[in-house]
Amino acid sequence: MKVFYTPKMVADSESFSPSAAKPKLAVESWLTHGFNIDIVEPSPVTPEQLYRAHKPDYVDGVLTCRIPNGFYNRSKAVANSLIYTSGAMLDAGKDAILTGGFACAPVSGFHHACWDKGGGYCTFNGLMVTSLDLLTSGTAKTVGILDCDNHYGNGTDDIIKCLGNEDRIIHFTTGKSRFEPVSFLKTLADRIRNLYSACDVLLYQAGADPHINDPLGGWMTTAQLQERDIIVFETAREMSLPVAWNLAGGYQRDANGQILPVLQIHDNTMKACLTGH
Ligand SMILES: [Zn+2]
Secondary structure, rough: EEEEOOOOHHHOOOOOOOOHHHHHHHHHHHOOOOOOOOOOOOOOOOOOHOOOOHHHHHHHHHHHHHHHOOOOOOHHHHHHHHHHHHHHHHHHHHHHHOOOEEEEEOOOOOOOOOOOOOEEEOOOOHHHHHHHHHHHHHOOHHHHHHHOOOOOOOHHHHHHHHOOOOOOOEEEEEEHHHOOOHHHHHHHHHHHHHHOOOOOOOEEEEEOOOOOOOOOOEOOHHHHHHHHHHHHHHHHHHOOOOOOEEOOOOOOOOOOOOOHHHHHHHHHHHHHHHHOO
């Protein structure tokens, strides 16, 4: 399975969120585990591709560091990384459709980015940049987004509403309502079958921040998150639904201040994707 990664998507976000630095650590962890993945360099998106999901003045302002990014700073390094994080998601989406299987973009920082502003560690909405490119190019007729981060994907809803394409982008975000974990997992497979049966690809945000110990989470145990991932990938397999997935949030630290607990959750997602358990 392809993982669209380049060191160019990594930047120090100068913030509480480790998300901008996480791609490198996640990929290193997967390689250490010996997971059967091919690392592929993603293409950067163009400003024109970003304009499809965002107000052009906002895109230009962020890329030239005139407007703060979603980390509320004007870091040139973050600005430079953003065309690769969205680019990786788009390449993963295209590859999943091409192969009819799964692909991964080890990136975060998408779903709070609205049409004309960022926030909550999100600058450009790579889920929407990807969806709109796949739709505009005719690669997909309908795109599904399953956002299992702990938080509401308000930016995704905002852009869908601004552009009026609710019919072609089917968005479900678990952060909008508080589900009881056991009943949520019990109904997840049916929810996926019902929502996404007409979709050509599913973009899956496999957030690590719902974890019970996450400072911004508190929803699911490690075993429940594993079950979530297994259900998503196995249901998609059964439906022959291509999946492009990414990391989304995760803020736990261990005693040494490292993000090992977050990486372990992403390891479990990769294992579920590759092996089905
Ligand atoms: Zn989150």
